[in-house]
Amino acid sequence: MVKRLKFIAIVGTNASFSFNRLLLNYMQERYRDLAEIEVQEIKDIPLFNEDMMSSPPKCVLELIDKVTEADGVIFATPEYDHAVPAALKSVLEWLSSVAHPLLHKPVMIVGGSYGVQGTVRAQINLRQILDAPGVMADILPANEFMLGTVKDKLDKEGITHEKTAEFLDQCFGNYISFVKDHIMCQAKLLTKEEV
Amino acid sequence: MHFVAIVGTNAKLSYNRILLRFIKDHFSDKATVDICEIKDIPMFNENVPKNDPEAVQKIAAKIESSDGVIIGCPEHNHSVPSPLKSVIEWLSYRVHPLNDKPVMIVGASYHPQGSSRAQLHLRQILDTPGVNAKVLPGNEFLLGNVKEAFDDNGVIKDQQTIKFLEDCFNEFLNFVEIHQNASATKKGTQHENGGVRWDKAYDVLVLGFGAAGATAARFAADKGAKVLLVDAAPEGHEGGNTRYAGQVVLTGYDYDKMLAYFKQLFGPIEIDEKVLSTYVDGIVHMREYFQNYLGVEHPVSYNKTHRDPDYQAFANGLSPEYPEFEGADTVDLTTVHDGYFDAALWKNLRKQVTDRSNQVDVWFASPAKHLVQDPITKAVLGAQIQRGDSLVNIRARNGVVLATGGFENNQQYIQNFIGVPKLKVIGTLYNKGDGIQMAQEAGAALWHMKSYEGYGFNTSFTFENSEEERGKFILDPWPELSQGSIFVAADDGSRYLREDEQGRHGHAYEHGSWHNPTVYEHPHLVFDEAQCNKIKSRKLPYPKFFEITVKAENLDELATKIHADPLVLEKTLKDFNEAARTGTDAAFGRSAESMKPLTTTGPFYATPLATAMLNTQGGAQRNERAEVVSATGTSIPHLYSAGEFGGINANQYNGGGNLAECLIFGKIAGENAALPKADIAKATFEDDEKTATADFAIASDLQPSSTEIKLEKNQYLGRSNAGIGGELLVRVTIDEQQKLRDVEILKQSESGDVSAEALKRIPQEMVTRNTYEVDAVSGASATSRALKAAVKDALSQIKTENQK
Numbered sequence: 001m002v003k004r005l006k007f008i009a010i011v012g013t014n015a016s017f018s019f020n021r022l023l024l025n026y027m028q029e030r031y032r033d034l035a036e037i038e039v040q041e042i043k044d045i046p047l048f049n050e051d052m053m054s055s056p057p058k059c060v061l062e063l064i065d066k067v068t069e070a071d072g073v074i075f076a077t078p079e080y081d082h083a084v085p086a087a088l089k090s091v092l093e094w095l096s097s098v099a100h101p102l103l104h105k106p107v108m109i110v111g112g113s114y115g116v117q118g119t120v121r122a123q124i125n126l127r128q129i130l131d132a133p134g135v136m137a138d139i140l141p142a143n144e145f146m147l148g149t150v151k152d153k154l155d156k157e158g159i160t161h162e163k164t165a166e167f168l169d170q171c172f173g174n175y176i177s178f179v180k181d182h183i184m185c186q187a188k189l190l191t192k193e194e195v
Numbered sequence: 196m197h198f199v200a201i202v203g204t205n206a207k208l209s210y211n212r213i214l215l216r217f218i219k220d221h222f223s224d225k226a227t228v229d230i231c232e233i234k235d236i237p238m239f240n241e242n243v244p245k246n247d248p249e250a251v252q253k254i255a256a257k258i259e260s261s262d263g264v265i266i267g268c269p270e271h272n273h274s275v276p277s278p279l280k281s282v283i284e285w286l287s288y289r290v291h292p293l294n295d296k297p298v299m300i301v302g303a304s305y306h307p308q309g310s311s312r313a314q315l316h317l318r319q320i321l322d323t324p325g326v327n328a329k330v331l332p333g334n335e336f337l338l339g340n341v342k343e344a345f346d347d348n349g350v351i352k353d354q355q356t357i358k359f360l361e362d363c364f365n366e367f368l369n370f371v372e373i374h375q376n377a378s379a380t381k382k383g384t385q386h387e388n389g390g391v392r393w394d395k396a397y398d399v400l401v402l403g404f405g406a407a408g409a410t411a412a413r414f415a416a417d418k419g420a421k422v423l424l425v426d427a428a429p430e431g432h433e434g435g436n437t438r439y440a441g442q443v444v445l446t447g448y449d450y451d452k453m454l455a456y457f458k459q460l461f462g463p464i465e466i467d468e469k470v471l472s473t474y475v476d477g478i479v480h481m482r483e484y485f486q487n488y489l490g491v492e493h494p495v496s497y498n499k500t501h502r503d504p505d506y507q508a509f510a511n512g513l514s515p516e517y518p519e520f521e522g523a524d525t526v527d528l529t530t531v532h533d534g535y536f537d538a539a540l541w542k543n544l545r546k547q548v549t550d551r552s553n554q555v556d557v558w559f560a561s562p563a564k565h566l567v568q569d570p571i572t573k574a575v576l577g578a579q580i581q582r583g584d585s586l587v588n589i590r591a592r593n594g595v596v597l598a599t600g601g602f603e604n605n606q607q608y609i610q611n612f613i614g615v616p617k618l619k620v621i622g623t624l625y626n627k628g629d630g631i632q633m634a635q636e637a638g639a640a641l642w643h644m645k646s647y648e649g650y651g652f653n654t655s656f657t658f659e660n661s662e663e664e665r666g667k668f669i670l671d672p673w674p675e676l677s678q679g680s681i682f683v684a685a686d687d688g689s690r691y692l693r694e695d696e697q698g699r700h701g702h703a704y705e706h707g708s709w710h711n712p713t714v715y716e717h718p719h720l721v722f723d724e725a726q727c728n729k730i731k732s733r734k735l736p737y738p739k740f741f742e743i744t745v746k747a748e749n750l751d752e753l754a755t756k757i758h759a760d761p762l763v764l765e766k767t768l769k770d771f772n773e774a775a776r777t778g779t780d781a782a783f784g785r786s787a788e789s790m791k792p793l794t795t796t797g798p799f800y801a802t803p804l805a806t807a808m809l810n811t812q813g814g815a816q817r818n819e820r821a822e823v824v825s826a827t828g829t830s831i832p833h834l835y836s837a838g839e840f841g842g843i844n845a846n847q848y849n850g851g852g853n854l855a856e857c858l859i860f861g862k863i864a865g866e867n868a869a870l871p872k873a874d875i876a877k878a879t880f881e882d883d884e885k886t887a888t889a890d891f892a893i894a895s896d897l898q899p900s901s902t903e904i905k906l907e908k909n910q911y912l913g914r915s916n917a918g919i920g921g922e923l924l925v926r927v928t929i930d931e932q933q934k935l936r937d938v939e940i941l942k943q944s945e946s947g948d949v950s951a952e953a954l955k956r957i958p959q960e961m962v963t964r965n966t967y968e969v970d971a972v973s974g975a976s977a978t979s980r981a982l983k984a985a986v987k988d989a990l991s992q993i994k995t996e997n998q999k
């Protein structure tokens with residue numbers, strides 16, 4: 001029997017209202033037959049401080065465990081000052097210092113913003129960060145899901161714009177294949193080593 | 196030079212900190228460097244209510260007052276560390292101290308690249324519109340292999356590296372200097388020769404479009420002046436407190452009686468005789484004023500129409516408000532028609548301005564920031580007005596009128612001047628006391644700063660509801676709040692006033708005269724179950740009453756819920772019940788029939804109250820010529836004021852007095868400001884003939900409504916919103932062959948030189964080529980598009996007409 005895929009979906013902000021949270025909730029619901037998506041908040045995770053690395057906060061350790069166990073991680077990022085919010089950057093710093101659970105973890109990036117650009121700059125920034133040696137995640141190439149003018153396309157019920165929903169389906173489909181390939185490769189690597 | 200240096204990490208050990216310390220020491224002869232840590236600045240969060248954390252405010256203030264900022268930026272995961280990013284997010288959220296600030300980036304890291312990626316990224320972040328710092332180009336100081344770089348004293352070992360840092364730092368000093376010079380000419384009014392660069396010139400500049408400003412502008416125009424009238428509020432929100440007012444204007448018929456009445460109202464507070472007599476004289480001629488200047492043939496006298504104890508409680512209490520005073524029988528109120536709180540007077544005053552739109556330009560959403568004063572003569576030459584993102588200098592050849600209203604929305608002024616914790620605003624949200632700062636800069640004396648008017652139930656109350664920006668104005672009587680088993684408790688739970696007082700503009704009777712009651716932080720109405728049912732039995736004048744009311748099973752619990760002292764509250768209830776039983780309220784004199792004992796067993800209820808404020812009275816002192824008086828007692832040349840900004844009403848107040856003051860002193864201020872001045876020869880400023888007619892792009896915001904525009908048979912109106920400044924309105928003229936003869940622009944708010952160019956060129960070209968399809972002016976594509984769309988719109992009406 002094939003194991004059901006399990007993803008951690010990180011809400012990239014500590015704000016109490018976020019369209020990116022709505023977006024992840026929507027994905028969780030829409031793709032429930034394809035995978036189990038757990039929406040993860042970051043508002044309780046403190047600002048990264050390297051002096052705390054010897055005794056990291058419990059919530060950081062819990063997050064590290066969750067990411068380690070997951071088959072993949074989905075990031076939904078807003079854009080602050082043309083970059084990822086400090087709150088999200090801080091989480092990535094924790095996840096690349098205390099331990100390195102994102103190492104070779106398949107990652108998908110999505111984001112929504114009020115403007116037409118739909119977080120393009122923040123997503124580029126996030127890719128760059130995830131690509132840094134201390135993080136080294138495996139990022140799904142292309143499939144740039146950037147939801148501009150988010151207010152008109154997304155509400156509590158989910159994506160209201162049909163074409164956008166279709167594109168997300170396509171991106172998520174690609175991500176699933178990416179993750180599956182990845183798992184297979186890992187398995188092959190293992191067998192090789194065992195041999 | 197003074198710089199702020201930001202350590203870009205919260206870590207205890209940081210080579211970037213060491214680097215900044217080195218910079219501080221090494222360049223101490225060239226600049227002072229204040230090294231700022233960021234470890235106490237919490238993670239950015241947009242939900243932090245109202246105020247930024249103190250640490251953020253501190254660093255923002257430091258940056259604000261510095262000449263430049265140096266950032267020591269480490270690199271985490273190829274990017275800026277989150278603690279630093281978080282600081283920048285704070286500094287681009289509520290406050291924007293980095294806006295236009297010169298910034299130098301340095302960085303140290305363990306790797307040979309020395310934080311190059313983080314620096315690159317930091318540049319990008321500092322360049323975003325919300326941050327908008329001016330980052331020193333090039334001069335990338337990247338200190339790699341940092342563990343080896345410093346000696347034990349934190350000094351850079353390699354001489355070449357020090358040399359390069361020196362080069363970079365000198366470049367930064369140059370950069371800051373050039374930047375400062377550039378922004379001085381951009382923003383500054385002062386030319387090197389002491390003159391001023393004006394963007395546009397008028398005869399009279401009026402600040403604030405309420406009753407006082409509208410009146411001043413209109414009377415200045417009637418004296419032949421070309422006037423600019425500006426208001427801080429966006430279009431549709433002008434009118435300040437005037438639009439919210441009851442619209443009643445204090446009136447009298449006998450000068451001597453009215454003067455005697457006022458002397459008692461102001462009581463021991465001395466008012467300059469001349470100012471007072473000018474005011475009283477205006478009040479006794481108010482009916483003529485309505486007839487002669489406002490076009491109201493039959494002004495409505497309140498007393499003649501409605502003097503009947505049962506008619507309208509509101510105005511009955513005002514006409515007169517102090518019936519026991521000598522002369523009170525001459526007091527009356529005038530309105531433009533038989534109606535109240537319907538902005539009728541305001542609309543009339545506004546129309547006086549729009550009827551004169553050929554002489555009065557109006558700018559909305561354009562707060563005045565500073566007065567421009569001649570350094571030698573102290574004459575006020577004009578003002579700096581904020582228009583969009585830029586400050587423009589407006590020359591006023593003959594005078595400036597300050598009519599910016601009170602400081603109802605300036606919490607700091609309310610605390611400083613009135614000395615109370617808070618007041619709940621009922622009127623406009625745009626009166627922030629800007630006039631006070633401008634007047635102070637110009638050296639004005641202030642007066643009547645402590646005086647304000649209130650209005651509400653149980654003397655002066657409205658409800659405290661944090662969800663409401665403006666307090667609810669409770670005008671109709673609400674007897675259930677002062678009659679029965681109910682009282683008002685101060686912060687500790689004790690009573691402090693007579694609940695059934697008929698307040699006089701928020702004043703209560705105290706030992707012989709009327710005063711604003713003490714304002715506490717969290718007073719409450721306290722009542723029992725029976726009273727609660729009584730309140731419920733009637734339609735609530737404030738529908739959210741029970742949403743904000745708290746309930747408790749016993750008195751102890753209630754005290755805790757409203758942060759009162761349980762023992763005090765218990766004693767208050769006991770004393771109140773005793774007073775109710777005996778029929779004597781020895782402490783405050785509440786009437787016997789209004790008191791009924793509360794149950795002692797609960798449940799109890801409490802509703803939070805706030806003191807309702809209509810308007811403040813303080814501001815610059817004025818004389819009988821509406822001139823603003825300086826702190827040394829002389830008048831400040833060319834500066835005038837009118838309205839509640841520095842009103843005459845210093846003490847006890849009779850309703851209608853404020854609007855009367857707007858009409859009376861607005862007229863005097865406008866007329867005097869319009870008078871050509873002889874003393875300007877001394878002032879040094881550029882010849883304003885050139886600038887006076889320039890700047891096509893700075894036009895009036897006044898909307899000519901289509902009904903006011905005259906159209907001949909062969910003329911059509913066209914509109915478009917495709918431009919950058921809201922609606923663009925054109926009038927198109929065609930000849931018998933339906934050829935384009937003329938395209939006139941009636942309204943536009945486009946900005947910038949290129950737009951002005953487009954507005955001039957495109958209509959001409961359309962006429963020459965007989966089509967709206969002409970080439971856009973490069974750099975002004977939006978304006979060009981709007982023009983084409985508007986003309987197309989006008990022409991389309993010919994077509995539909997022909998089809999008919």
Ligand SMILES: Cc1cc2nc3c(=O)[nH]c(=O)nc-3n(C[C@H](O)[C@H](O)[C@H](O)COP(=O)(O)OP(=O)(O)OC[C@H]3O[C@@H](n4cnc5c(N)ncnc54)[C@H](O)[C@@H]3O)c2cc1C
Pocket residue numbers: 402403404405406407408425426427428432433434435436437438439440441442443444445561562563564598599600601621622623625626627628629630668808809810837838839840850851852853854855857
């Ligand atoms: C609910 C209520 C009822 C009232 N009823 C009466 C009544 O019946 N009779 C009576 O006589 N009085 C009444 N008053 C008081 C009276 O309304 C005001 O005192 C009077 O309207 C003040 O007029 P004004 O022109 O001086 O100021 P406002 O009408 O307040 O106008 C000031 C204007 O200045 C603008 N402004 C502020 N700062 C700047 C800046 N920096 N640059 C440019 N513009 C700026 C504001 O946006 C505002 O539009 C009442 C007040 C309230 C709140």
